[in-house]
Amino acid sequence: EAGVAQSPRYKIIEKRQSVAFWCNPISGHATLYWYQQILGQGPKLLIQFQNNGVVDDSQLPKDRFSAERLKGVDSTLKIQPAKLEDSAVYLCASSLAGFYGSGYTFGSGTRLTVV
Amino acid sequence: RKEVEQDPGPFNVPEGATVAFNCTYSNSASQSFFWYRQDCRKEPKLLMSVYSSGNEDGRFTAQLNRASQYISLLIRDSKLSDSATYLCAVLPPMDSSYKLIFGSGTRLLVRP
DSSP: OOOOEEEOSEEEEOTTOOEEEEEEOOTTOOEEEEEEEOTTSOOEEEEEEETTEEEEOTTSOTTTEEEEOTTSSOEEEEESSOOGGGOEEEEEEEEOTTOSSOOOEEOOOEEEEEO | OOSEEEOOOOEEEETTOOEEEEEEESOTTOOEEEEEEEOTTSOOEEEEEEOTTOEEETTEEEEEETTTTEEEEEEOSOOGGGOEEEEEEEEOSSOTTOOOEEOOOEEEEEEO
C-alpha cells in the first residue's frame, strides 16, 4: 500500500513570501489532516478534512493559512504571507473515516524554513 | 494545563536497560490512546495502540491508567536503535472528528 505522499520535502523562503504544500493521502482514506510541528514540540493540528469538507479548522491561522481538498483526494496547504514563526515541519496524515482502534499514517512532511 | 503532557527528557540509558515513560491527559473521557515513535528529521510512526487491558509487543508494553489519567510505555532490554522521540497521542471524547492530540514527546538516548 502506497503511503501518504507530500511535496516538496524542503522549502526555504523569505518572510512575506507565499508557499504551498501538497499532500496525496492513502487511497480510500476519507479523512485528511494537516499538522504543524515546530522543533521540539509535538504535532499540532491545523485543519482536518472529511472527503472535501472541512471538519475542524479551529487552529488554522486563517489570516495567512488556507487549505483545500477540492475533489476529496489531494490537498494543498498555503501560507501567504509567511512569517518567521511559520518555520516548522508540515505533516499531512490520513485515516479511514471513523477509525477507533488505529492511529493514522503520516507523510514524510515538508520542512519549511522562513528567513 | 496542557491537554497532553510528557516529560521531555532526554532519558539517557545504557543498552539493555529498562526505561518507562508516562504521558498524562487532562480529559478523563478521552477515548483512545497511542504511542508514536519519531526518529530525527522523520515523520511520527505508530508504535502501538494502548488498550484498557494493557498490551505488549515484544520488548514494548503500553498501559492505560484511567483513574490517574495517564498512559505509560515500558521498553525492556533497550537497544541502540530505540533512540528516538516517543510521542503519546490522545483521541478526545465525544468528538466526531477523530483528531489526535499529541504530547511534546519524550526523547530517549540509548548509549553503548
